[in-house]
Amino acid sequence: MKRLSSLLLLLILVVACNEKEEKKELLPIKKPDPIIMEFGFKLNDYDVVRDTIESGDTFGSILATQNLGDNKEYDITQKVKDSFNLRNIRVGKSFTLLRTKDSTKVLKAFIYKSDISHYYVVDLRDSTRAYKRQLPITIKRRTIATEIDGSLSATLHEAGVQPSMAQNLANIYAYSVDFFKIQKGDRFAVTFYEKYISDTIYAGVERLEASFFIHKGKKIYAFPFKQDTTSRRIDYYDEEGKVLKNMFLKAPLKFGYRISSRFSKNRFHPVQKRFKAHKGTDYAASSGTPIVTTASGIVERTGYTAGNGNYVKVKHSSTYATQYLHMSKILVRKGQRVSQGEVIGKVGSTGLATGPHVCYRFWKNGVQVDPLAQKLPNSEPMNAKFKPRFMKEMEPLKRELDSIAKVKFKN
16 A cells, blocks of 8 residues: 555656646747847947937037046047048937947947938947948839829829939930820839838939830830940930930920910910911910020020010021020020020010010021921931940840830730
């Protein structure tokens, strides 16, 4: 009987020990904190303070709030001033302090974000030194295809693209699409590269690689291409290698205008109250809107007349000349050479005008003609020897655009 009791007691002890072991195994294992690296420092090792430069702050005043000891901030300032221009610290910019984690909270590093991608470090760990660094930049490529719904900027925003790309597209298609006449239902597709900082912070469009725009039923491709690979100059060509850039822009204003009166042989003059020929195209816009020359050339004449108000006339070649009337301000002088798209004046209502606008006049062989009815010359065509290289680079880009657009538009 005693033997049986001993066996039962032993069994109970074994079971109890096993239960304790099982309970031990069920205890959660604490995972180590994830390592956080930023600005080249392991932040886990520091007491991290993030703040923003406020009015009245200086590098010295920020250091004075730290546990550095007498006159230490002056010594540090003198040592780093040649590497870090302390006068460039601006209100609203962010900075980070890295301090020891013990009760003394001794400052070990000061980090100042000068812009979205650059920062300065004042490193106090061993010896005092200052240096500038750039955050890692990633370039990502993508293609979008969409329909215009509202403005071009609004459509891009809806597609998750920075609206500033609208200006890039407007510059590329300035010779073939009037962006103030685009309509709901017009379509475009574009392949482009975007810049990201630290792989997460969106920093805008880096460059465009290919695009097409469908306007008034016409599909216009644009592919950037360097004829001279050592040059910085990039021109845009369609799928056949024809240059998009024309000798003349579509209009003398870039944004914010409407055509208020067209070229006409018999128009009722709103000031003179009689019918007469109107040998120009009126673009209504806010007073002060920049007026640009539609083509490169030499300023042939500037001045003022009772009818024209302040005006500028530009000679582009032996065939073509243009004139810009009713300016509030003239910004060029006679004999000055101007480049296509250069601002030559500002919209006004001087002379015979009922409101702010620019009357754009166009001469061909000494005769005033309707600029909107002219088939104007392109710029210098692509050199034939470069065309095979262009076609080889262009064709896969075009296939990609068309493929994505086909899925998106389903036709």
